[in-house]
Amino acid sequence: MRFRQRLAQPVKHLPHGHVIPLSPPQVILLGFAILIAIGTLLLSSNSLSGMSLSWHEALFTATSAVTVTGLTVVDTAQMNIVGQVIVLGLIQLGGLGFMTFAALMMALLGMRMPLQQQNMVRETLHNTSFSGLMRLVRLVIVFTLVAEGLGTLLLALAWVPEFGWQQGLWVSAFHAISAFNNAGFSILPQGLSPWVADPVVNVVMSLLFIIGGLGFIVLAELVEWRRHRKLSLHARIVLHATLWLSLGAMIALLLLEWGNPSTLGGLESVWVRVQAAWFQAVTPRSAGFSTLSMDLMTAPATLLIMLLMFIGAGSGSTASGIKVSTFVVVLLIARSFLRGSTQPAIFRHSIPEETIFKAIAVALAGMLLVFISLFALTLTETGKTFIDLAFESVSAFGTVGLSRGITEELSVPGQLILCVTMLLGRVGPISLGYFITTRQTPGLKYARGHVHIG
Structure with missing residues (x-):
């Protein structure tokens, strides 16, 4: 009842300014829902998209674009230019985050952002101070536009000679924006597979979604970094984890797929392999692009990619998953326990108790969401193999967009299940982090109890 009353009066007019009474999780969920609804209406119009989409196909495409996933039940390359622009706009809005745009628009309109909404933006961008909040929002938008612009120009070196100036620039811009936002949408009929040996496409695309996946607070630190100042603990964890996870995954894929003639074994040279x-090692971190067929990979390589999709990229970025910092903290907790220590630490810094609880809660929530999604898919998609459904569930949770080729074959209930999974995978960790960060200390303390573990 209270939520309905707040929806009926979304803005309160107070003497000191306009205030939004909704709680931060309600604001961000409502914002994404509105974007998805608008996108569904636009894409369901034949005159706009250039395709005859059913309501569930339009809903799935809009949800995938807003949550920057990349899973598709229709070929985006078959849409007309207006439909592709609509998808690209949804990707951009969803990638930067609803709260980022909300904060900027409220500031431009002179509206006051309540403390709860400021907490939501801080949690989304993982900023630590109120004073630099709007400066960080402006930096995010400027950096995004610059990165996407440079990416477009570099990709044009490969695609303008092949498609001509007009089509080449559009293909380059679409893929630059999609890559930076870790969306995984492509307007090329065969995706990036024909450019598996092209160094420009591989390097530029991988750099775009790696940079977009670092997290805006890390990017802000790098932009303002000076040699005499050390990076924050969070930035150091994200940068180190990104590097070693990428290199480790690349080496593992080389070992697992080297003799597979359908993937790496079928390429002509060692350098191309x-x-x-x-590319396949860094794209599961939430990018969703691929130059090899996922359904032709061996089972061990498939499981490795599923793990990378579940981990995701940096906090406060365009990527999803449980995030690399969460994964590192969980590993530190396990290492601390095995060493008999009560305080996880890294880089001569201890991890606060609040961060420990948050990491465990986010990781557990992610596993539960994947399990529930997979369980539901096994009920609705009886003709599909278990590993294909598991891959699809993890990809939807991590908003990655990689698929083993079954997305278009899913039933309507299966598509709706993935829609919910994509939405919760995108906004769930942020909302959960907010609830943990703003929890109240109970006034009543209970006696300690002992529970046997293991």
């Missing part, structure tokens, strides 16, 4: 292994 290394290049393809690198």
